Amino acid sequence: MSSSTTRKRKDSSTSSGKSSAGSSRSSAGSSRATSGGGSSSHSGSKPKPSDVLNPKTIDPFSSSKKNQSAFAAVYANGGIPCRLMHGSVKHKLAWDTPPEQVAFDPVLITLAEGIRETVHPYTFVARCGFKELLETSGSGEKAVSLLPKLLNPLKQALSHSDSTVFEAGLDAVVQLSNAVGPGLNPYIKNMLVPLAKGMMNKKMKDKITESLQQIEKNGGKELLPIIKAKIPTYSSIYS
Numbered sequence: 001m002s003s004s005t006t007r008k009r010k011d012s013s014t015s016s017g018k019s020s021a022g023s024s025r026s027s028a029g030s031s032r033a034t035s036g037g038g039s040s041s042h043s044g045s046k047p048k049p050s051d052v053l054n055p056k057t058i059d060p061f062s063s064s065k066k067n068q069s070a071f072a073a074v075y076a077n078g079g080i081p082c083r084l085m086h087g088s089v090k091h092k093l094a095w096d097t098p099p100e101q102v103a104f105d106p107v108l109i110t111l112a113e114g115i116r117e118t119v120h121p122y123t124f125v126a127r128c129g130f131k132e133l134l135e136t137s138g139s140g141e142k143a144v145s146l147l148p149k150l151l152n153p154l155k156q157a158l159s160h161s162d163s164t165v166f167e168a169g170l171d172a173v174v175q176l177s178n179a180v181g182p183g184l185n186p187y188i189k190n191m192l193v194p195l196a197k198g199m200m201n202k203k204m205k206d207k208i209t210e211s212l213q214q215i216e217k218n219g220g221k222e223l224l225p226i227i228k229a230k231i232p233t234y235s236s237i238y239s
Contacts, residue, residue: 075122158173212234
């Protein structure tokens with residue numbers, strides 16, 4: 001065999017080897033690219049750590065409607081004409097409509113229902129909003145006609161197992177009493193059952209007594225026998 005023929009066969013063998021190696025490298029690169037692309041598409045569906053820590057990406061109303069309370073849903077949909085303003089020292093409410101111009105029906109009733117809330121910002125909005133509306137001029141006249149509708153949500157707050165909700169309910173009843181005065185007398189007996197139960201808690205006894213004394217002061221002496229009928233140990237301001 002001539003040397004020329006031998007060289008041609010070697011060149012052919014070398015070329016074939018290079019082609020095979022190049023094909024393998026190309027295949028491996030393609031596989032890596034495919035794998036990397038798949039990883040990228042999956043990672044897009046996961047939140048970045050920076051998103052979790054960034055307050056701008058947190059939606060306080062992101063929970064599903066199924067898990068939202070009625071008050072939370074109304075507030076999230078703009079049914080309460082105020083918003084929470086975060087301060088460096090304390091929070092406050094910013095009213096879209098001046099409180100004295102707000103329609104008590106249904107806003108005051110909705111806020112009363114929200115007193116049972118245990119999640120921020122609903123707790124602050126409901127409790128502070130209820131208080132601020134009752135502090136406006138002429139609130140007593142507006143609220144007295146709504147007492148039958150306010151009774152049930154306030155009673156539910158007083159019957160709540162969470163002590164902070166109970167205290168918020170008690171504060172709300174006192175605020176209502178300050179606004180309507182003796183107008184609350186026909187309804188107060190319906191709230192005395194959970195208060196009588198609360199009196200058995202030593203931590204709550206003093207606060208309940210002080211609250212009832214303020215309600216008695218607003219309601220007059222005719223309220224004393226009503227309170228005593230449910231809470232015999234009550235110490236009247238007239239004693």
